[in-house]
Amino acid sequence: xxxxxxxxxxxETIQWFVFLLASSVALPIVIGAIxxxxxxxxxxxxxxxxxxVGVASLLQGLFGHKLPIMEGPAGIWISIFTVMAxxxxxxxxxxxxxxxxxxxTMIFTGIFLxxxxxxxxxxxxxxxxxxLVTGVFFFLLTVQLSGTFLEGMLGLQGDSETIQIGxxxxxxxxxxxxxxxxxxxxxWLSSYAVLIGIAIGWITYGLILGSEHSIGDVAxxxxxxxxxxxxxxxxxSVIPIALITALILISNVVASIVAVSQTLGTxxxxxxxxxxxxGTIWSGxxxxxxxxxxxxxxxxxxxxxGFIGLTGQKQKMPFIYASILLxxxxxxxxxVALISSIPSPIANAALMASFVQLVGLAINNVSLENLNxxxxxxxxxAYLFGMGTMFLPTEVFAEFPSYLQNLLSNGLLVGTAIVIVxxxxxxx
Numbered sequence: 518x519x520x521x522x523x524x525x526x527x528x529e530t531i532q533w534f535v536f537l538l539a540s541s542v543a544l545p546i547v548i549g550a551i552x553x554x555x556x557x558x559x560x561x562x563x564x565x566x567x568x569x570v571g572v573a574s575l576l577q578g579l580f581g582h583k584l585p586i587m588e589g590p591a592g593i594w595i596s597i598f599t600v601m602a603x604x605x606x607x608x609x610x611x612x613x614x615x616x617x618x619x620x621x622t623m624i625f626t627g628i629f630l631x632x633x634x635x636x637x638x639x640x641x642x643x644x645x646x647x648x649l650v651t652g653v654f655f656f657l658l659t660v661q662l663s664g665t666f667l668e669g670m671l672g673l674q675g676d677s678e679t680i681q682i683g684x685x686x687x688x689x690x691x692x693x694x695x696x697x698x699x700x701x702x703x704x705w706l707s708s709y710a711v712l713i714g715i716a717i718g719w720i721t722y723g724l725i726l727g728s729e730h731s732i733g734d735v736a737x738x739x740x741x742x743x744x745x746x747x748x749x750x751x752x753x754s755v756i757p758i759a760l761i762t763a764l765i766l767i768s769n770v771v772a773s774i775v776a777v778s779q780t781l782g783t784x785x786x787x788x789x790x791x792x793x794x795x796g797t798i799w800s801g802x803x804x805x806x807x808x809x810x811x812x813x814x815x816x817x818x819x820x821x822x823g824f825i826g827l828t829g830q831k832q833k834m835p836f837i838y839a840s841i842l843l844x845x846x847x848x849x850x851x852x853v854a855l856i857s858s859i860p861s862p863i864a865n866a867a868l869m870a871s872f873v874q875l876v877g878l879a880i881n882n883v884s885l886e887n888l889n890x891x892x893x894x895x896x897x898x899a900y901l902f903g904m905g906t907m908f909l910p911t912e913v914f915a916e917f918p919s920y921l922q923n924l925l926s927n928g929l930l931v932g933t934a935i936v937i938v939x940x941x942x943x944x945x
Contacts, residue, residue, distance in 0.1 A: 526838070529830050532712040533839035536824050536871075537587055538856055539715065539864040541570045544590040544813055546861075551602050552612045560735070561745055562812070564853050566590065568741045569812040571843035573803035577817065578837050581799035582770070582792040584777050585825065585836035588803060588815040591769065593762065593927060597622070598813070600922050607915065616811070617750035622759050623808035624749065629763035631801030639767050639797040640790040645937050646771045652882030653896055653936045654772050657903045657929045658819060659872050659879065664907075666872070669865030681862070683726050688862035691718030695870035699827045708829050711867050718863035726860075735850040745811035754918070763801075765930055766816055770796045773817035776878055780822040781831050819875065826874035895939045903932015 545566045549559035573588035598619060605615035633639045670688035672681030695714035698706050706713070774792050796817060807814040825831060846852050883896060907928035914922045924930055 526832075526835055528709055528712070529832065529835035530838040530842065532709050532828060532830065533585075533836050534842050535712050535715055535867075537570060537574065537589075537839055537843050538567070539859065539867055540587060540589045540818065540820065541566050542859065542861070542864055544595060548595070548598055548813060551599055552616060560850070560854065561742060564739070564847050564850060565741045565745065565810045565812040567843055567853060568847035569803070569807050569810055570815060571840045571847060572806060573799075573815045575837065575840040575844065576799050576803065577796060578833060578840060580795070582774050582796035582817070583833075584774060584781075584792070585831075585833045586773050586777050586817040586821045587824075587836075589818040589820075590813040591766070591816040593765065593769075593816075593930065594623075594814045597758070597762065600926055603912070604915070604922060613747065614750060616746035617748065618752050618755060620744065620746055620808045620811060621749040621751055622755040622762075623804050623814045625755055625759035626763050626766070626814065627801045627804030627806075627808065629760055629801070630766060630797055630804060633763060633767065634794050634796075634798030634801060637790075637794050639770070639793050642764075642767055643771060643790060643793055645941065646768065646775070647940060648882040648885040649892055649895065649940060650933065650936050651772050651775055652879050652885075653899050653903075654768065654929070654933050655776065655819060655875055655879035655882065656900060657932045658772075659876050660904050661907060661929050662820075663869065663872060666865045666869040669861050670869060672862055684722070684860065684862040687718055687722050687725065687860075688866040690721070691715065691863050691866040692870050694718070695827070695867055696873060699870070710828060711824065711871070714870070715859065715863055715867050718866065719859055722860045722863055735854060737851060738848060739850050740848065741810050743809055743811075749808065761924060765924075765933075766800065767793070767797055768933055769816040769819070770800055773819045773821065776819045776822035776875075777825065779878065779881075780825045780874075820868070820871055822878055823871035823874035826878070827871050891943060891945060895936055895943065898939065899932045899936035902935055903928045906931045 542563070545559060545562045548554075549562060554562065570587070570589055574586075577586065577588055578584070601615050601619060601622075602612060605612070605618075610618075670685060670692070672684040672688075673679075691714050694717055695710050698710035698713060700707075702710065771789070771793055774789055774796060778789070778792075800816065804814045806812075846856065883892075886892070888896075905928070906926070909926070914925050917925065
């Protein structure tokens with residue numbers, strides 16, 4: 518019995534580790550392309566990202582909200598990195614200087630989040646996150662990120678502008694393996710659907726298309742570098758950006774805690790205030806660490822609920838072990854390089870499969886109460902404007918102040934703000 522328990526824990530730890538990894542691999546590559554980083558710089562960013570994701574997930578799991586919720590590079594920060602790169606160049610700021618300003622922005626955002634949690638301001642915001650709000654948030658989150666995942670599955674990331682038929686075919690093959698095993702398989706085949714799918718997809722990809730990466734000449738052991746972008750640079754515009762971003766990121770904390778609690782079966786009408794306060798405090802600490810280690814700031818990822826629902830893994834300890842494993846792996850660059858060689862189409866396919874569960878969670882939240890004319894109107898307006906914003910080019914907001922550009926160009930934030938305001942002003 519003990520051997521069986523150990524084997525189950527080991528397999529669940531590996532699967533959580535693969536999920537942590539797959540959710541962290543793509544975004545450093547995207548940021549590297551935006552800021553014209555060379556291979557060595559991208560590799561360093563990848564190492565620091567793995568390290569911070571592991572540390573942040575571990576701190577939240579042990580001291581924060583204490584739930585198995587992965588901390589991962591935040592979609593809102595990808596938008597902020599992108600917009601600040603564009604606006605910085607427009608105002609004569611080099612990409613290197615923009616990265617130093619971004620370090621400062623992440624640190625200040627962390628300070629605000631920490632204070633919101635310590636003084637329990639975050640729990641005052643909790644009542645506005647009704648099932649309708651969280652449902653719309655999940656819907657828009659899937660819309661925002663599913664495009665990125667689909668591009669990755671089709672091989673459209675990087676310099677490629679046309680669908681890569683071979684890689685795309687194997688990506689869809691992996692997607693349906695993960696989905697099929699999670700729905701139709703029984704026992705351990707269902708529990709380890711993501712791990713099995715990625716393993717089969719990775720091996721098949723290597724056999725048919727070959728490996729795209731080589732490890733190269735790297736140090737066997739290396740600690741993550743502090744302030745790799747340079748010492749933080751201060752700009753007055755970072756204060757309003759950091760404050761508004763911190764307020765919005767509380768929605769990420771709340772939505773993730775509610776989603777995972779519902780998936781674990783511990784939701785219902787329970788009081789989330791303690792989890793939200795602790796989660797906000799440690800999100801602040803994690804943002805500060807991301808700024809110090811020149812990484813991409815993390816938030817609790819609601820996609821963790823999709824992963825738990827897909828695999829049926831509800832134990833916390835494998836998640837804790839996986840976080841520790843990711844921290845250790847990040848200290849060995851050759852291992853980071855090897856694991857990073859998971860083909861992007863395969864990693865994106867596995868993440869896309871977990872989003873199916875998140876869509877179901879969104880539908881469940883929106884329809885939790887009777888959908889009358891008021892609620893359907895609020896959902897419709899928020900969904901149309903939020904999703905519509907995602908299709909607008911960043912340049913259309915060029916005449917606005919930089920902090921407004923960061924907010925107005927993010928469809929997830931626009932849609933979530935609309936549903937919150939409409940629900941508060943239009944009372945039943």
